[in-house]
Amino acid sequence: MDTPHDREMNEEIKEALQNNNQAxxxxxxxxRLDKENNTPLKIAITGESGSGKSTFVNAFRGIDNSAEGAAPTGATETTSVVTPYPHPKYPNVTLWDxxxxxxxxxxxxxxxxxxxFEKFDFFIIISATRFTENDVKLAQEIQRMKKKFYFVRSKIDSDLYNERRSKRExxxxxxKERIKDNxxxxxxxxxxxxxxxxxxxxFELRxxxxxxxxxxxxxxxPEHKRNxxxxxxxxxxxxxINKKKKAFQANIKWHAIASAAAAGVPVPGLSVxxxxxxxxxxxxxYAVGFGLDIPSLENLAVSTGVSLSDLTAVLTSPLAAIEITADLMLSVLSQCASTIFLLAAEEGSRFIPILGIPAAMILSFTTTYRMLNLILNKLADDAQRVFEKALDTTK
Structure with a gap:
């Protein structure tokens, strides 16, 4: 749902188009798109020494404990000051250790x-055992200051391993029910x-x-922080993956409108x-969001033990696991018969008096809208395949 500011921007876009002010x-x-992409989200992570805060910070950010930029981990308290850890792909999202x-x-x-405390959107209080008096006092103080907080009982894999070894049945x-109830x-x-x-x-977020x-x-x-x-x-x-696809899909119309506006400039070849x-x-x-860029796939290979070649073998889109450039997009566009027809029709319509430019704008909108939906669907399908490949090996 759009905020009042979003609705105001929508009216400004509409007015600019009506006045033929494409720029x-x-x-x-x-x-409008930058505002959504740069919405800050600041998450505070706290807990007693040895609770696994730093490991959680790294896992949430999708990086290994030994990776460059990882929060330092150890059996003793390694965090002595408030330390920000921006997400490697989305620096507007920061976890504060x-x-x-x-x-x-x-x-x-x-x-x-x-x-x-005032700069944080919410707090995560982590414990590897029972939550302490200090955790409770902190939660009560956070609540008094009208901030959200959540308790995370970490290292559940270790508890299950120990329980499995010590009990016949x-x-x-x-x-897990007993641990949570306690x-x-x-x-x-x-x-x-x-x-x-x-x-x-x-170590096993899924x-x-x-x-x-x-x-x-x-x-x-808040709604504007969810994406x-x-x-x-x-x-x-x-x-x-499906939620990411839906969020990307919601913005396709804006990219298509930007394409249409560019088509309104009467310069042959400029729109393409x-x-x-x-x-x-x-x-x-799209590729970064779905984890289909090379660095993401390399990280997934390390964390799951599935080779990079096995992960890339399930990919079907020519836009996955590759650097995406304007030249590459032109090549992809040229291989789609319906797109070639629409682009040719768009360029040809420019020479039609009076109605030519409006027709070119409509055709440009249609081409961009169709292509982005097609590409998004294929990349989302590839993300599902990669997820299933990694899951098969880590069961």
Missing amino acids: LAIEKIQE LPGVGTTKFPADQYLKHVG FSETRT CIQGLQEQGIQSPQVFLVSS LHDFTLFTETLEREL ALLFAMPNISQEI AVDAALLAGVVTK
């Missing part, structure tokens, strides 16, 4: 002021009403409660050049 229309469309409240000299109320479902009961006994507790393994956790965040975030969270999420489920550059930029975002 202003393109500028306003880009401004905070020192554990029990490792500082500040009580909960002063701790929040010390770390600058083991049930993963019952074990956490909830402990928090309630310390004064937290209706605590939200999620069981997470930072398992346990991480999907439920992200769905809860998505539901409770920022969505695009920063690793592709741990088919549902997330603009379209190729526009498509290259948009499709690059």
Whole structure:
């Protein structure tokens, strides 16, 4: 749903087009798209020493603990100051690794002021065992300051492994239910009403409660922040891939309108050049968002143990696992018969008096709209194939 500011920008775009001010229309469309792409999301991660905060930060950002730019991990408290970790692909999304409240000299109320609580959208309080008195005091203070907070019980994979080894009759479902119930009961006994507790393994985000956790965040975030969270999420489920596809799809009309505006400039050949550059930029975002760029596929190969060649073998789109340029887009356009016809019709219509330019704009809109939908569908299908390939090997 559009905000009042979005609706105001929509009217400005409409007015610019009605006044044949194509340059202003393109500028306003880009401004609208940039606003959505650059919406800041600041997530605070805190918890006691050894709770797995830094590993969670790295997993959420889709990078290995040993990668350049990773939050340092270790058995002892490695976070002594408030440290920002921007997402490597979406720097507007930042996870802030905070020192554990029990490792500082500040009580909960002063701790929040010390770390600058007002800049965070929400807090994630992490524990590898039971949540402590310090965790509860911090949660109560966050609540008093009208911010959202969530409890994450980390290292659930280790608990399940130990339980499996120590018991003859083991049930993963019952074990997780018992751990969650114990956490909830402990928090309630310390004064937290209706605590939200999620069981997470930072080494296997697709398992346990991480999907439920992200769905809860998505539901409770302000609407204009939801896409920022969505695009920063690793592709741990088919549902997330589908949600990304839907979010990309919602903006196709704006890219098509920008293409139509460029077609309104009476210079032969200009529209095709603009379209190729526009498509290259948009499709690059699709590939990165779906994890189909080379760095993402390399990271996935390392984290899953599936070779890069095996992952790329399931790809069908010529725009996956490759650097996307305007020349490449022109090549792709030239291989589609219906697109060639529309482009030729667009260029030919320019020579028709009075009605030629409006016709060219309509044809340009149609070409861009169809191509982006076609490309998006193919890349989304490839993302599903890569996900399934990785899943088959990591079961």
